[in-house]
Amino acid sequence: MKLLFSRCLMGIGNGLRRHSVAVQRAQWIVVLFYVVLLVTPALLPLPDNQARMLDNLTLLAQFVFWGIWWPFVLLSVVLFGRMWCGLLCPEGALSEWASQHGMGRGIPRWMRWAGWPTVGFLATTLYGQLISVYDYAQAALLILGGSTIAAMLVGFFYGRGKRVWCRYLCPVSGVFALLAKLAPMHYRVSEERWQANLPPHLPAPNCAPLLDIRRMRGASACHACGRCSGQRDAVRLIARSSNEEIVHLGEHGNLWEARLLLYGVIGLAMAAFQWTISPWFIALKQSMAEWLVAHDQLWPLQADAPWWVLTHYPQVNDAFTWLDGLSICLYLVLGALLLGGGIHLLLIAGSVLAGKPLAFARHLALCLVPTGAAGLFLGLSSTTVKLLRYEGLQLLWVNQARAVLIVAAGLWSLYLGWRVCTQLPWQSRQAPMLALLLSNTLLGYGWWLQFWGW
Ligand code: SF4
DSSP states (O other): OHHHHHHHHHHHHHHHHHTHHHHHHHHHHHHHHHHHHHHHHHHSOOOOTTOOGGGOHHHHHHIIIIIIIHHHHHHHHHHHSTHIIIIIOHHHHHHHHHHHTSOOBOOOGGGGOTTHHHHHHHHHHHHHHHTTTTTOHHHHIIIIIHHHHHHHHHHHHBSSSOOHIIIIIOTTHHHHHHHHTTOSEEEEEOHHHHHHTOSOOOOOOOOTTOOOGGGOOSSSSOOOOOTTTTGGGTEEEEEOOTTHIIIIIGGGOOHHHHHIIIIIIIIIHHHHHHGGGOHHHHHHHHHHHHHHHHTTOOGGGOOOSOTTTSOEEGGGTEEOOHHHHHHHHHHHHHHIIIIIHHHHHHHHHHHHHTTOOHHHHHHHHHTTHHHHHHHHHHHHHHHHHHHHHHTTOOOTTHHHHHHHHHHHHHHHHHHHHHHHHTTSOGGGSHHHHHHHHHHHHHHHHHHHIIIIIO
C-alpha cells in the first residue's frame, strides 16, 4: 500500500513535468478568472441591503475571494505544500510571463534582503484594514491588483523567465513558506544521486523561484511546480511526516521566519481579525477622542479621507475618521508587539533556562506554526461564515469546529515542541515546554475572546 502511494506521488510529480503545457493553460484560465473577479465588481455600484450573493456579482466575488479563495489556498499549502504557487497562482504566472519578455536584468542586492516578505505582509495587512479590503471591491482591486502589477514590473525588469517577485518580494511568500513546513509531501532531492548524474538525462529544468535544486531541503522555498521532478533520477515527490521539517530542519530557521510568525502571522493577524469587535479598541478610541475634544482638536474626527487612504463609502454609512485610522494603526501595532513580543520573550526565557542559545528559541517558535496556521484559517474563514450567514445559513456547528481546530493546533504545537526538546536532558525540557504551553494558552485565550468571550 505504502509502495503504491509512493509510486502514485512520484507519478504525479513526473506527470506535472510531462504536462507542463497543460499546467500553463490552467494558469491562464486562473489568470482570466482572477482578473474578471477582481476588476468587474470594482466597476459596479455598491450592493444595497437587499442584494444577495446569487444575484449580485460584487457579493459573489467577495465571497469567492475572501470566503473561499484565501482560506482554502492557505489550507492547500498545509496539505500539499506550495503547489498553489507553482501550479495556479495568477500573480506568479504573470510575473514569469513578463520575465520571459522583459529586460532580463540581474537581481539587485537590496531585493535579496530576507526581511521583505515580513515587511510586505505587515504593511499589506495593516493597509488592508485601513481601507477595508475584505468588504469593498475597489479596495481589493487596489491591493491585489497593485501587487499583481508590481509582480509583473519586477518580472519585466529582473530575471529571465523567473519569478523574482515570488522569491524575494511577495507579501505572502513568507507565510506560505512557514505553512509549507507542515505539508505531508515534498520534492525530496538525493544529493548522492544528483552527483552520480544517472539517466534519464533530461534538459535542465527552469526553477522559476531560483532555487539551488541540488541542495534543496524541505518544502518551504519550493513552489512544488514539478518541473524538476525526475531530474537525474534524484528528485521525487514523496510523502513525509508533517512534523519532519520543523523537528529536523527547524534549527536552521532564520530570524525573519520567526519574526514573521510571531509578530505577523500570530500578533498582527489576530489584532487585524479582532479589532472590529474588541472592547479594548473602543476604549482606546474613546479615550483618544476625549483627549482631542478636551484639547479642541476636532479635525481628526472628520471622515474626509479618500477611500484609498481610509475607508470612505458615505453612501452606505461607512466612512472612517482620521481618529479611526489612527486607532486601527495603534491597535494593530500594539497587538503585534504585545502578543508577538510576549510570546517571543517567553520562548527566549524557555531557551535560556534550558541552557540553550537564542537559535533554540527560533526553533521553538517554529513549533507554533500549527497554531499560527489555524489562527489564519479561523480569521479568514470568519468572513466565509459571516457571508454565508447573510445568505440565511445558520451554521450552528461552526463554533464547535473552531474549538476543535484551536485545541488540535495547540496540541500539535506542543507535540512538535516535545520532539524538538528530546535533544535536551530530561530536566532541561520543562522550561521550553512551559513556554510553549503558555504561548498556546495565550493564543487560545485570544481566539476564545473573539468567538465566545466578546
Ligand atoms: S525545486 Fe524549483 S523546479 Fe523543482 S519543484 Fe521546486 S520550484 Fe519547481
